[in-house]
Amino acid sequence: MASSVADQGVAAFTNIIVLVVAARLSSAAAFSVFSMVYMVFTVLLGVNVSYVGQALVLERGSERVRAACRSAVAFTATASALLGWSMAAVLAFTGGTTAHGLAVLGAVLPIVLTQDGMRYCFSALRLPHLALVADTVRLLVAVPALAVQPQGTGAVRLVGVWGLSGLPALLVAALLLRPRLKGAPVDILPYVRRGHLGQRFVVEFGVGNATSQLAVVGLGLFAAPLAVGALRGATTLFGPMNVLFNSATAFGPPLLNRVRGTTAKVRATVVLAAALAGTAVAWTAVLMLLPAHAGRQLLGATWSASSALLPASGSQYACIALGTSALLTLRVLQPRATLPIQVAFSLTSVVLMLLGYHLDGVLGAAWGLALGSLLKAAALWLRISREQSRSQ
Numbered sequence: 001m002a003s004s005v006a007d008q009g010v011a012a013f014t015n016i017i018v019l020v021v022a023a024r025l026s027s028a029a030a031f032s033v034f035s036m037v038y039m040v041f042t043v044l045l046g047v048n049v050s051y052v053g054q055a056l057v058l059e060r061g062s063e064r065v066r067a068a069c070r071s072a073v074a075f076t077a078t079a080s081a082l083l084g085w086s087m088a089a090v091l092a093f094t095g096g097t098t099a100h101g102l103a104v105l106g107a108v109l110p111i112v113l114t115q116d117g118m119r120y121c122f123s124a125l126r127l128p129h130l131a132l133v134a135d136t137v138r139l140l141v142a143v144p145a146l147a148v149q150p151q152g153t154g155a156v157r158l159v160g161v162w163g164l165s166g167l168p169a170l171l172v173a174a175l176l177l178r179p180r181l182k183g184a185p186v187d188i189l190p191y192v193r194r195g196h197l198g199q200r201f202v203v204e205f206g207v208g209n210a211t212s213q214l215a216v217v218g219l220g221l222f223a224a225p226l227a228v229g230a231l232r233g234a235t236t237l238f239g240p241m242n243v244l245f246n247s248a249t250a251f252g253p254p255l256l257n258r259v260r261g262t263t264a265k266v267r268a269t270v271v272l273a274a275a276l277a278g279t280a281v282a283w284t285a286v287l288m289l290l291p292a293h294a295g296r297q298l299l300g301a302t303w304s305a306s307s308a309l310l311p312a313s314g315s316q317y318a319c320i321a322l323g324t325s326a327l328l329t330l331r332v333l334q335p336r337a338t339l340p341i342q343v344a345f346s347l348t349s350v351v352l353m354l355l356g357y358h359l360d361g362v363l364g365a366a367w368g369l370a371l372g373s374l375l376k377a378a379a380l381w382l383r384i385s386r387e388q389s390r391s392q
Contacts, residue, residue, distance in 0.1 A: 108163025
């Protein structure tokens, strides 16, 4: 468990520091383009994790796990190459910095997605310390590679450097996996058949995460690209909270199952919700008290726009803390109840974000996201209350 949490922390810290370094090196406009490209990558990564990774870690049996791991790596490498290189071929001849940034992302997509997918192989094989080794290599290569770029580097070059810096980690992970998967059969056909377990996980990811992220991308494409940079910068500042949320989601269910009785389970997650929400409020206060020069050291020219969003983003993360704890509770008590709530309130968050942007620009969009997170958390806890009443 310690290795898994540490690996998750290293992976999350890499994402945070990459955005911080990119923000410091580039102008606000260039960082906005980089943010849009990076957000597209985040969506593609989430789809891959849901479709391949989450299904993989549910496999049981030594030989079956070995075969599933080798097949997962083969499928991820093949699918990401087909998608990424097709994207690169089309967008390379399209005008605009954003299109060129996405073309470069497509070129490096097999590297970054396959390397991340191998983390789930190590998890399924119960070797999380090896995933930690590979992800540490990723961190130690990516950050210096970006840091040595000259001030004012464009978004396209930053995307290319970031993507290629994942190659050493990919090679390390492959070398660590090879002796453990040697001789295992490879079969990627289950991934393209109807009924693959990952298909349900992708739907949950799509309505729970990708919808709002794609809406922010759309906001940048059709309204104001600088809004994406400001929102992404504010989200980056709350990276430590995302690590806590992901750790609770990953390790919460087996721990919660040890608690006997519905009431005791709910009581435990209420305590967790209060602790996470309190941490979000405290972290927001720390960020708001940062001197302007310290903030510019973190996010460069993007700091002024992102710092104005801190009250709204802090409120959103406090609400996400309540929602994460509630979602964890429902997945233990009644797992089928989560999908309808995710669908309804993820779409509600998007509508509120767009309405907020229409009323008050990027600040209104941030408050719209906060209100959407609050409504989702309220709906989840209301459903928990119903489940608790039924069990009594």
